Amino acid sequence: MLVVRPAESRDLLALERLAASATPRLTNLPAHRDRLEERITRSQRSLRAEIDFPGDEIYCFVLEDLDSGEVVGTASLRAEAGAREAYYTYRQETLIHASQQLNVRHEVQTLSLSHEVSDATLLCALSLDARYRETDADSLLRRARLMFIAQYPERFANELAVAFPGYLETRDERQVSPFWDSVGQHFFDRDFNDINQMAGVRSKSFIAEVMPPFPLYLPLLTPQARAAIGRENPRHEYAMQEMLAEGFSRSRHVDIFDAGPLLLAECERLHTFKQCGWHPVRIRPQESLPDAVPAMVANQRLGDFRCVLARYALTPTGQLMLTPQQAEVLGVEEGRAVLAVPMPLPAVDEGEL
Amino acid sequence: MLVVRPAESRDLLALERLAASATPRLTNLPAHRDRLEERITRSQRSLRAEIDFPGDEIYCFVLEDLDSGEVVGTASLRAEAGAREAYYTYRQETLIHASQQLNVRHEVQTLSLSHEVSDATLLCALSLDARYRETDADSLLRRARLMFIAQYPERFANELAVAFPGYLETRDERQVSPFWDSVGQHFFDRDFNDINQMAGVRSKSFIAEVMPPFPLYLPLLTPQARAAIGRENPRHEYAMQEMLAEGFSRSRHVDIFDAGPLLLAECERLHTFKQCGWHPVRIRPQESLPDAVPAMVANQRLGDFRCVLARYALTPTGQLMLTPQQAEVLGVEEGRAVLAVPMPLPAVDEGEL
Amino acid sequence: MRIRPIARHDIEGLKVLARETGVGFTSLPDNHEFLSAKIERTLAAFEGREPGDDRLYFFVLEDERDGSIAGCCAIEACVGTDAPFYHYRLGSLAHSSVQLDLHRTLDTLTLCSDHTGDAEVCSLFLREGWRKDRNGALLSKVRWLFMAQFREAFPDKVLAEMRGVFTPEGRSPFWECLGSHFFPMDFNEADRLTGMGQKSFIGELMPKFPIYTPFLSEQARAAIGQVHEHTRPAVAMLKKEGLRWEGYVDIFDGGPTVEAYIDDVRGVRDSQLACVEVIASDAPACERPAVMAATTGMADFRASWISHAVTRDGAGACHVRLHRDEAERLGVTGGDTLRVLAS
């Protein structure tokens, strides 16, 4: 059985392993023990604190495979993306250059440094053991965070953001970012991996603040860099499609280092929020459960939050049927309410957006 | 009885009178006969055209008091604010100036020229005879446009914008804009009234394109100019409150000349859209109609659009009771469906937004 | 050969020049209205009828024996007053963070009109057959003598715009990397419009935020402030006079604008007034004359090379001896004053 739960101190080694195996490396999940330890502590503090408005809390979750007892994934929530320091993005804009004299109107695309997304809640730092990629475990880890937000809306912003790693090229057996090569490189004279690591250990906003505030004219970037703007890393295509299906949409914002896309959504637009509902638990032996679509089921506890993968098996009166094992993992007895949502998402055709 | 209907050629003189009496003068309703005549023609052409997507259509409406046979108000819809030429605004932004060295983070407010609102549908050019101000007639004229949009969503953008005239001061018996004096004046060396008139007859985007594209630093504006940013003209406070109650919200955008506020909303957020519904007509003599809240009632015709002020008198089976006169003005017989919405809006407390 | 202000009857001669200048010499388009407007502006300036800043002093090099026009040159008294005058300015901006251990200075190009109000020397052209006997130097330097003589008619600074780098195929790497993205036209069309004085579109279309030069292609960067190989002798001549490149480049081709304070220009600083003595013989032929002389009146301004050196008497006054034909060419007689410059 798979369960998503808050990270604890004993998960440190697993987190370190997951951080080191993230592909590409994630700025917001540095493979740096002190930083990860700090994150777990901060997450635990956030869960204990009484919160009325989102602030600089971080909630760090892990995905545990109870069959093997192994922690096989992690994902975080940053209650307010720019609470401690501004969350910078490049914002795609269009300038109109018009000449009445020549009767021409010419649009020029630019990228402008922005920290507008700072107020949103950020879904970030997801890393999953490769064996579980693109399975239900992947979806559970990614979307369990929405189940958490759905229960504690006062702790989060109404707007959610999720950034996907950008497009990289392999050159001389190294992963390089064509966007960084054409943009950041001019200002920093360090390669993408160095700066990414530096940003992870220190801070990304730190670096953004040294970047010039003038819009970058897209025609002056290399074709490779232009092509990378808003393009997700191929390894994250599945995740991206899932989030689009969930109800996120592409925004004008891209990552300042690799130009990876940033998706935005208001909570109430998301499938999980619209479809999830409270159901009293009915405990039934595994073998007597009817067949049903997979579902995410979460308990109603803050510090002991658990979200498992189960079946959306409802009784005619709306009770959710769980196995004794599932109920135990969730820490619920018969009759207690759990939050449940069917896993399948509506199909999305990006061409229509 | 009051009715809102599309403007016709015979309304030209009334329009001219309304344009001249608008306080303050409206850039988008110039008291210029050729321009107004052109507008009526364009509106009629727009109503005749088959439209699948919003474009450069303008829909010009008038409010007629059928008791006196007088046209006492006008209001327009621009299907796409920036269809012909970009619709420029100043966008309020915050730049972070941070020094790691000094460990300070300083926010600086700026205004940046933007044409992001170009895609929205613009509610504009409203002028009403002073005798009807702040009555139901005022609301009818303003909101009948929403009833029109509700019926023909394919002709309009999902995002609606409405700009309110900005704050002016009276100096030497002239109305002057403290914002223009501190900003535009430096670049144009013409006073607010001249430029406003020029913009009305020629085009506002024309002028915006000559303005420098650099952000204006707010601390460098006069205190009077800063105080005018996003502040509506006192004569439009009532209208502004109504639109906030309707579901519009203040945006980051303000007018480039006088810094008046621009409200934005997505259609589905608006009270009128959420509350309006189709009802079969039941014709009853005036005296037998039950008492009920005022309502806007619109017929289902494009070119012969009519929206009247009636009562939200529903039968138990959901039929809307209208007087024979109302039915006649709407051009509907018993059993035909009309779109109706109760006039009262929820209270709004801006402090909460 | 002598220099004099252009006259109305020179219109046909000027058209011949305009046709010969060819592509890339935008200030002399072969267009009757444009050229005669130029002549009228010049007449107004020389006759003192244009008191403001819109003064053009347009000179021709004339073969006084048959009145044929061999070349031309001009001075704009004050650029940017009638139409905007734009450059890109090469500057730099430090980019530094103690914590990131970062300190770089990056070059930027920024749109500006800093030269508004300066004088400009321009429109120098010499026909093929006359490229000898230092006629080119005469056309170039006569402007310094004129400015020295009528110093109060000019501002503090003077500039000259130099043609930028082009490939043998006639393509401008600077334009291709920068301007072409912002102008919906080709280089020649943009250049032509500018030549016609229609410059307002530059401010409307050109990028107004600084361009960091590292974002440009290597070829475009290499072209910043560099001149076309045909222009090198002209630049060398101006540099010898003390004009320098201070980072301003042409919007389109990236060619340098050289500039100086007028009082610092060698030809202005070193020119002096001398009293004329006339010798009753014609001057011997001379291939490399060393002294240039100009008259001191405006409307009847004349200048040419002369053959004798300037001498200084015991009281420090300067004297110059002219042969009969030289005096005639300049329209002076003994006892008149000339402004002279030895080179």
Added chain:
Amino acid sequence: MRIRPIARHDIEGLKVLARETGVGFTSLPDNHEFLSAKIERTLAAFEGREPGDDRLYFFVLEDERDGSIAGCCAIEACVGTDAPFYHYRLGSLAHSSVQLDLHRTLDTLTLCSDHTGDAEVCSLFLREGWRKDRNGALLSKVRWLFMAQFREAFPDKVLAEMRGVFTPEGRSPFWECLGSHFFPMDFNEADRLTGMGQKSFIGELMPKFPIYTPFLSEQARAAIGQVHEHTRPAVAMLKKEGLRWEGYVDIFDGGPTVEAYIDDVRGVRDSQLACVEVIASDAPACERPAVMAATTGMADFRASWISHAVTRDGAGACHVRLHRDEAERLGVTGGDTLRVLAS
């Protein structure tokens, strides 16, 4: 009185100067570590141990009779290499539309680091009791003799930053209108940090988009490029040498930076080498000496006023006669070479 490079043992004398300079003279804070670091940098430069650009030549004016320090002055060989070096640059941008019949040129202030790599003359201070006998001129001009002598040690350009306008109450109208909105500190604190060489915060906090000067208050606009009244004599002296204000102003107080090509500076251009003859008598007292002399070695560089004029022999070589005490003061003997400048 003579000029010589500062030495380690001058630290106490330098502290006395630092205490006397008072507020507003930010390059000499009364801070032992800072001042001794300055001395070490100077020693490295004079002894040729700093081959790079981070060279500071710091001189003191010494009363050679008792070794007391009366003043100081310095040359930074190359600014902006170690820490960023910022200015605001006053430029202009045309703002024009044919259709709107609009043509204006607006002044802008833009953050830049254009002077990166230039030399700077700075840190001139003369103690109250010594403000006589042209000691101030000696401190100011000795730097031209030094640069002329070691020309290859310096870049093309030199600049000097001048203190801007302050009200009698010590407030800077330029700062109050501009800087105060962007720096969370008062003027003196900002100025102090800059003096300590911590300039990275300027780039981080100052507005990077152009500021249109019409947006500034009248007083702030009036202060752009204007100097404090106490600074006027210093500016006048530099202007006489050929330095000019080219539109660069101080970030904080708007005071002008004057600049020149080093080769154009009068003191550099007109100085010459002369052969020494020594007269066996002491120099008579002189209140207004006219000739400055400097030795030609770097580590043992000395300079002072001398009483005799420079003479030129038939072969064009220069000679200068020194009295015995003058020769001693400079550490030269007959037949040595001095660099001299008549003023």
